[in-house]
Amino acid sequence: MTLPQDAAPPDRGRPEEIRAVPVRHPGRWVAVVVIAVLAAMLGHLMVTSSVLHWDVVGQIFTYPTVLAGVGRTLELTALAMVIGIVGGVLLAVMRLSKNPVLSGASWIYIWVFRGTPVLVQLFFWNFLGALVPKVGIGIPFGPTFASWNYNDLVGLFTAATLALGLNEAAYFAEIVRAGILSVDEGQAEAASSLGLTHAQTLWRIVLPQAMRVIIPPAGNETISMLKTTSLVSAIALEELTRAGQDIASRTFYEIPALVAISFWYLLMTSILSIGQYYVERYYSRGTNRVLPDTPWQKVRKNLLSFQRHEGAVG
Template sequence: MTTPQDAQPGVPSAGRPEDIRAVPVRHPGRWVAVAVIAVLAAMFVKSVVTNSALHWDVVTQVFADKTVIAGLQKTLLLTVLSMVIGVVGGILLAVMRLSKNPVLSGVSWVYIWIFRGTPVLVQLFFWNFLGAVFPKVGLGIPFGPTFVSWNYNDLISGLTVCVLGLGLNEAAYFSEIVRAGILSVDEGQAEAASSLGLTHAQTLGRIVLPQAMRVIIPPAGNETISMLKTTSLVSTIAIVELTRAGQDIGNRTLYVIPSLIGVSLWYLLITSILSVGQFYVERYYARGTNRVLPKTPWQKVRENLFSRQVHAQPGGTA
């Protein structure tokens, strides 16, 4: 009979496998790439910080300028209003596009075809100068008398033109996002809801759209960030938003590049906030599909900095 004292070194005892010593895989290429990137990044930062032509003191002044802050507020207002129109209009267009009624489906297809097929800048010009074609806007009986009318330029202000141009264009793109999300939901869900007596509207609002949100949210977040930057186009019709405010300061002081850098820092700040918000919204709607929710940025940092993980195969010891 063999006793633990008689067992030879390196030979596993009966009933218990030998402990496995896990050796981390070496990745020298990664460290070389990290070193190269670190050197290039250091060179870039040094050239930017020490370049006297950038005038960082002017950048800070532009960043906090009252005109720039007012332009930022108008940019945020345009983004919110345009996205509200885009989201509501996109959902309606997507539902119409998926309708079995050929008229509704055809109208939706034509709308999307026109607004996706023409540049948004052209659409802004169109809404801005539409008063030359229709100087009066009225309400009345179709093909009959008009009861009340307004002058187009008095009724449609510059801000309204921008919201219409950006929002209606966004609706065409957002409708395809919503349509893709609805089509990603299995048809059996709608059939089950119908068997329970739910109407089409109830099925769409309570069953289909909540499940489609995990597909809709990522591109919707991208569209929101894109809309924030697309608002810079309204400067072409004399609306002073964030980009136009920076341009005016640059043209007036001749510090064009520092002014644009100051404006760009605001865009980077807002898009970063929107990206964080998008992450948490995606995480919220991933609860029903993922057993383990995606880790938050802080959880990843805490895990990498404060946790020590030992990778071993089953049966091994840490």
């Protein structure tokens, strides 16, 4: 049966409004309660403990030898990362070379320095004078024009810098190699067709695009290097950890000394983390339509979403 053309369809009424019921997340509230209890217990321990001695922690935090240790730690980190970055780029280029000698030498270097502990390498560079008493300039297997005693030429600070920097170069080489391989081969082919040399292609075309992949792990390596410098205390070099150990051995305030130097490490790594975030944000401009939120923008957004959620539940 068909209705006449001028006949109106039957009125079935308006559909009922959809009632949106917020999804409950009881697991989240359980996690919040557990975290709150643990935080309260930690806060109570810090306030009531008779071992922490917060007044002593404050004195150690600003003690002259500790401040000097902070400067030495930052100096070691900066120099080691410069050696690691320059050496890592060279090793990565050698590893990707079609010359088997260059690629083989790079592979052996990375294999040796990644395969042995940093602490062993620190001891090796510190005691290398027993194997090579003198270092000279001259003709290989021929006469020597000038020579120096190894222990006079390579002191504790130089040995620590060489050990940390050369070890970092092995790890950074793999980071750079991964970044270079992430760039499409067509980019290099297009640059070659325009007459650019291999070095120009690498410097102007490939590496700028690879930075998006290189920067995040490079920032992690810098933060890791800052903490790895604590190992140089094993060769009696006075940096932050060694300064705290010396104070603890003299005053027997072991826990306050550890807390004070831990606060310094947390402060320095936090500053490096913020710097890493903004560098990553800068290099992500060409890949993301919208730049990632800054830490303060994330905090504000989370607070607003939490308030909206509380209002919806209420």
